[in-house]
Amino acid sequence: MSGDGRDRGRDGNGERFADALGDDVVPLSDRDRRRAPTSPPPDRRAAAPPDPPPVRFVADGEGRGRAEGVRTRTLARLRRGEPPPEREIDLHGLDARAAQQRVRGAIETARAEGVRCLLVIHGRGRRSPGEAVLRRGLPAWLTRPPLDRAVLAYTRAPERLGGDGASLVLLRR
Numbered sequence: 001m002s003g004d005g006r007d008r009g010r011d012g013n014g015e016r017f018a019d020a021l022g023d024d025v026v027p028l029s030d031r032d033r034r035r036a037p038t039s040p041p042p043d044r045r046a047a048a049p050p051d052p053p054p055v056r057f058v059a060d061g062e063g064r065g066r067a068e069g070v071r072t073r074t075l076a077r078l079r080r081g082e083p084p085p086e087r088e089i090d091l092h093g094l095d096a097r098a099a100q101q102r103v104r105g106a107i108e109t110a111r112a113e114g115v116r117c118l119l120v121i122h123g124r125g126r127r128s129p130g131e132a133v134l135r136r137g138l139p140a141w142l143t144r145p146p147l148d149r150a151v152l153a154y155t156r157a158p159e160r161l162g163g164d165g166a167s168l169v170l171l172r173r
Contacts, residue, residue: 055148063167065139066153078117078170079155085119085168086110091134092123099134100141107150111171118169121162138167 059065066075077083089106091099103120110118125132142151150171157166 051145052149054145055143055151057143057148059139059143062156063135063139063164064153064155065143067148067151070152074170075153075155078153078168079158081158081161081168083117083170085117085161086115087117088119088121090121092121094134096133096137100137103138103141104147107147107169107171111150114173116171116173118171119157119161119166120169121166124165135164135167142169 056068057065058068064075064079066072087106087110089102091102094102099122106118120138122134122138123132125135139154141147142154151169152172153170155168156164157168161168
């Protein structure tokens with residue numbers, strides 16, 4: 001307390017605000033106070049950006065395809081094994097769902113690590129009842145979201161890399 005009986009404030013260093021204004025200043029009544037305009041609360045469900053349209057692929061139905069805008073020459077080089085695969089993914093013994101998940105995970109990892117070309121070993125389907133499920137399913141997995149944005153081209157591998165039992169996948173940089 002100060003010598004005149006008035007509180008100097010909690011910090012003890014200065015006069016109270018009311019002391020600074022003088023004794024003839026009175027606080028406003030609640031009805032006279034203006035309230036600062038309030039902004040609406042932020043929308044907690046911030047709209048996610050819309051998904052970009054899928055990448056279009058030009059495919060021949062023979063296990064070869066390329067993203068629109070990729071040269072046929074690039075696909076021809078890939079068919080010869082250029083660039084050589086930097087990684088292999090073996091899908092033998094997996095059902096279609098597990099194989100699709102493995103391909104997706106492997107492609108995401110490969111892109112994160114800067115890998116350019118993958119060899120996907122899916123087999124020829126000789127032990128599968130009916131058709132070669134993995135070999136036929138691979139093009140669809142590669143050309144639909146989310147992998148369509150990662151893949152430039154795909155083709156059956158040359159004989160030295162597995163022929164019809166494997167595919168090469170060229171990834172975007």
